[in-house]
Amino acid sequence: MARQGALTLLQGVRDGASLSDQAGALKALSPSDQARAGRLAAETLRHLAQADSVIATYVNRKPTPQVADILRLATVELLQLGGAAHGVVDAAVNLTRGAGKRGQAAAGMVNAVLRKVSQHEGWAELPPQRLPDWLRKPVVATYGRDATKAIEAAHQAAAPLDLTLKPATAALEGGDTLPTGSLRLHGPVQVSALPGFATGDWWVQDAAAAMPVRLLAPQPGERIADLCAAPGGKTLQLAAAGANVTAIDISAHRLKRVAENLTRCNLTAELVTADALEWRPEIAPDAILLDAPCSATGTIRRHPDLPLLRDGSGIPDLVALQASMIDHALSILAPGGRLVFATCSLLPDEGEAQIAAALARHPGVTVETPALPGIDPAWITPEGGIRLRPDYWPERGGMDGFFMARLRKPA
Numbered sequence: 001m002a003r004q005g006a007l008t009l010l011q012g013v014r015d016g017a018s019l020s021d022q023a024g025a026l027k028a029l030s031p032s033d034q035a036r037a038g039r040l041a042a043e044t045l046r047h048l049a050q051a052d053s054v055i056a057t058y059v060n061r062k063p064t065p066q067v068a069d070i071l072r073l074a075t076v077e078l079l080q081l082g083g084a085a086h087g088v089v090d091a092a093v094n095l096t097r098g099a100g101k102r103g104q105a106a107a108g109m110v111n112a113v114l115r116k117v118s119q120h121e122g123w124a125e126l127p128p129q130r131l132p133d134w135l136r137k138p139v140v141a142t143y144g145r146d147a148t149k150a151i152e153a154a155h156q157a158a159a160p161l162d163l164t165l166k167p168a169t170a171a172l173e174g175g176d177t178l179p180t181g182s183l184r185l186h187g188p189v190q191v192s193a194l195p196g197f198a199t200g201d202w203w204v205q206d207a208a209a210a211m212p213v214r215l216l217a218p219q220p221g222e223r224i225a226d227l228c229a230a231p232g233g234k235t236l237q238l239a240a241a242g243a244n245v246t247a248i249d250i251s252a253h254r255l256k257r258v259a260e261n262l263t264r265c266n267l268t269a270e271l272v273t274a275d276a277l278e279w280r281p282e283i284a285p286d287a288i289l290l291d292a293p294c295s296a297t298g299t300i301r302r303h304p305d306l307p308l309l310r311d312g313s314g315i316p317d318l319v320a321l322q323a324s325m326i327d328h329a330l331s332i333l334a335p336g337g338r339l340v341f342a343t344c345s346l347l348p349d350e351g352e353a354q355i356a357a358a359l360a361r362h363p364g365v366t367v368e369t370p371a372l373p374g375i376d377p378a379w380i381t382p383e384g385g386i387r388l389r390p391d392y393w394p395e396r397g398g399m400d401g402f403f404m405a406r407l408r409k410p411a
């Protein structure tokens, strides 16, 4: 059942739907089969190029897209996940037989190809899957070829689960406390079964995603606006620090997630559905967090479907939106207040260049670069921001790609 589910997800991605948007497609499966289907599909997407190169060694004629997905799924299960040949090949043949007339005709070929694939040597030596050209070009231009390869290698490893703990919460057993303060758990875990979930002692948040609020350094009682808040990981951090938080998001639907997260964690914030470009508070905030909409190219470890679903065409509009959001945020911020701009992007246009342009548009605004625990000085950019990359902390399991900078408005 899980394999059929994974196949449905892969086909959905081919049709343009993201893995997370397809949760409803697996409703008929048990929760554990849904989770397994999601893991299988994600692992297949992380190794499509390697799977295709191995399969190409053994097929004579190009299979239909559906049969190609069955072959890819089984190849990844065999060579990446160490699945037992007999079970994986039989399951793939059954899936092929169920795929209409053309599938029935292909069942013999799938059986023969996968038996050879199961004996294939050299999988571990294959180079990591490359980013698509629209993304690879700017990444190579920014970080160089070696770093790009390291980023691609990091994308192949599934992301560990990071938790942000409420202040004074004890670390969970078996977790590693990271230098930046997040708690990292390894291996598949059922989040809702972990101790402290029901009591809201922590929330799931990648170690890199937890850094913008640490850079903002919220103080108890400060009035802080979180301009793009949903699903709310950073709102929770701000509220847990004792700030007086207003969480704004354009999506009422996504703000519901913020409300649910706040309730579970016994934290409070004022929630406002609004366009951040138009929202004007009666009292100017002491600080603003602007975790702006972006290409999300720093999150490919978690979203291996992203390179297949995007072509980069939306990025100039996002860059323009981010610049307008920075300008508006500075206009509503209290004099002397601080603004943290952050994006989960690998692209400097959505990070370093955005800050350089903002400084040129706003004379008097400065960048502050406080020393933060766990932040390597090499990660500080010439503009004074912090650049985080998926290939950092390779021995610990990596982190999402992020950029953040703290701006100070003149008093």
Ligand SMILES: C[S@@+](CC[C@H](N)C(=O)[O-])C[C@H]1O[C@@H](n2cnc3c(N)ncnc32)[C@H](O)[C@@H]1O
Binding pocket: 227, 228, 229, 230, 231, 232, 233, 234, 235, 248, 249, 250, 251, 254, 274, 275, 276, 277, 291, 292, 293, 294
């Ligand atoms: C990167 S996500 C924010 C993640 C969030 N800060 C967190 O830590 O969980 C960007 C958010 O911006 C919201 N958004 C997009 N355009 C917006 C706008 N014009 N005004 C307010 N929110 C917007 C999206 O709905 C999305 O929830």
